[in-house]
Amino acid sequence: MQVGLRDRTHTNMNDLSSKYEAKFAEWFGALRAFSFWKGRVALYAILKAMGIGEDDEVVLPGYTCVMNVNPIKYLGAKPVYVDIEPETFNIDAELLKGKITAKTKVIIAQHTYGYPCDMDVIIKIADEHAIPVIEDCCLALGSKYRGRIVGTFGKAAYFSFQWNKVFTTGLGGMALVNDSELAEKIASLCVLDLRKPSRREVFMLAIQLGVYRAFVYPKTTALIQAIFRYLTKKGLVVGSSQTGEFEPKMALDFFKGISVIQARAGLRQIKKIERNIEHRKKMAQLYDQLLEEKGWKSRGYDTDSMEPVMVRYPVRSADKGRALAEAAKAGIELGSWFECPLHPIETPLQTYDYRIGMCPVAEKAAREVVNLPLHPRVSEKTVRKTVEFVVRFGQAT
Numbered sequence: 001m002q003v004g005l006r007d008r009t010h011t012n013m014n015d016l017s018s019k020y021e022a023k024f025a026e027w028f029g030a031l032r033a034f035s036f037w038k039g040r041v042a043l044y045a046i047l048k049a050m051g052i053g054e055d056d057e058v059v060l061p062g063y064t065c066v067m068n069v070n071p072i073k074y075l076g077a078k079p080v081y082v083d084i085e086p087e088t089f090n091i092d093a094e095l096l097k098g099k100i101t102a103k104t105k106v107i108i109a110q111h112t113y114g115y116p117c118d119m120d121v122i123i124k125i126a127d128e129h130a131i132p133v134i135e136d137c138c139l140a141l142g143s144k145y146r147g148r149i150v151g152t153f154g155k156a157a158y159f160s161f162q163w164n165k166v167f168t169t170g171l172g173g174m175a176l177v178n179d180s181e182l183a184e185k186i187a188s189l190c191v192l193d194l195r196k197p198s199r200r201e202v203f204m205l206a207i208q209l210g211v212y213r214a215f216v217y218p219k220t221t222a223l224i225q226a227i228f229r230y231l232t233k234k235g236l237v238v239g240s241s242q243t244g245e246f247e248p249k250m251a252l253d254f255f256k257g258i259s260v261i262q263a264r265a266g267l268r269q270i271k272k273i274e275r276n277i278e279h280r281k282k283m284a285q286l287y288d289q290l291l292e293e294k295g296w297k298s299r300g301y302d303t304d305s306m307e308p309v310m311v312r313y314p315v316r317s318a319d320k321g322r323a324l325a326e327a328a329k330a331g332i333e334l335g336s337w338f339e340c341p342l343h344p345i346e347t348p349l350q351t352y353d354y355r356i357g358m359c360p361v362a363e364k365a366a367r368e369v370v371n372l373p374l375h376p377r378v379s380e381k382t383v384r385k386t387v388e389f390v391v392r393f394g395q396a397t
């Protein structure tokens with residue numbers, strides 16, 4: 001093959017990932033997409049291409065994953081946390097206004113659990129101050145706000161395809177870009193600096209993906225997760241988060257693209273995406289109905305403007321600790337993000353500029369919220385069983 005044909009200038013110089021990126025962008029009707037090893041790497045690429053650096057402030061919800069904050073810290077910028085709304089767990093747009101300073105360079109709108117943020121208000125505030133918005137769509141692939149798909153509101157958005165996202169390629173991330181200048185900048189960054197995953201990483205990822213496809217069903221998930229966690233500790237798994245990533249220091253091989261395996265898995269998942277979304281909507285409705293029958297207060301998002309595609313179904317439990325402890329034994333797939341404002345709990349919050357008490361609504365949510373499965377392998381029977389289980393612990397209000 002000629003060199004010119006292979007040298008497509010963006011991300012990975014292989015045709016399959018270019019095809020994956022093109023299909024992904026096309027599905028959104030967006031300008032361009034760039035694939036990365038993980039979602040957090042996509043965020044880093046976007047921030048770096050925007051020129052974020054020392055002394056800049058990046059505003060985001062105080063109910064997030066520390067992996068989202070790392071790229072901000074890697075670039076020397078400062079995360080500024082905003083509390084969330086209790087119903088959607090998304091950034092409280094009213095509080096957001098008060099956090100904007102002359103140093104604010106980016107607003108990250110994280111669409112939590114699949115609920116779209118109140119984009120009208122956020123975009124209005126951003127425009128008034130000429131600050132770009134990046135959408136965190138890691139938990140919201142396919143959600144719509146006023147009929148428009150999330151990921152197309154801001155200058156850029158990013159996605160994760162890690163194990164428990166809307167679809168998985170083992171690990172994986174994507175930056176979706178709606179601005180041609182920014183797209184050019186990301187493309188040049190990739191040409192200059194993007195590494196390839198090592199053979200060892202690709203090999204282990206392939207095995208993990210095989211295990212996942214063969215064994216992960218709602219009943220076995222807790223067990224498989226425990227095994228993976230154990231193996232990760234022993235250094236035998238390319239985990240989604242190595243222990244080194246709980247401090248704001250960037251690894252030398254952080255800025256990586258994807259492997260052919262991920263591109264192939266991603267292309268296959270895009271073909272199935274409509275079915276995946278339909279399933280999630282149907283199962284979420286069933287949760288709504290069954291929980292309501294049990295006398296639980298229903299979800300409080302604005303059904304006029306929001307059409308969420310939920311990655312998991314969040315509920316507030318009156319006894320989160322016990323529910324989680326008993327779930328594994330009962331064969332129930334109960335999730336727990338976020339366990340603290342900067343998930344996971346081990347995080348030394350102060351090194352990330354978070355002080356306890358900064359976001360009380362988020363802290364309360366972290367104490368109460370468990371999430372219920374919705375992925376393609378969840379059947380009506382799983383939903384019924386999960387509801388029966390979770391209502392035993394009562395609803396927190």
Ligand SMILES: *Cc1c(COP(=O)(O)O)cnc(C)c1O
Nearest residue numbers: 038039040068138139160161162
């Ligand atoms: C999963 C997740 C990320 C990070 O994705 P990775 O692919 O694990 O880097 C970022 N933000 C949110 C809200 C997520 O859920």
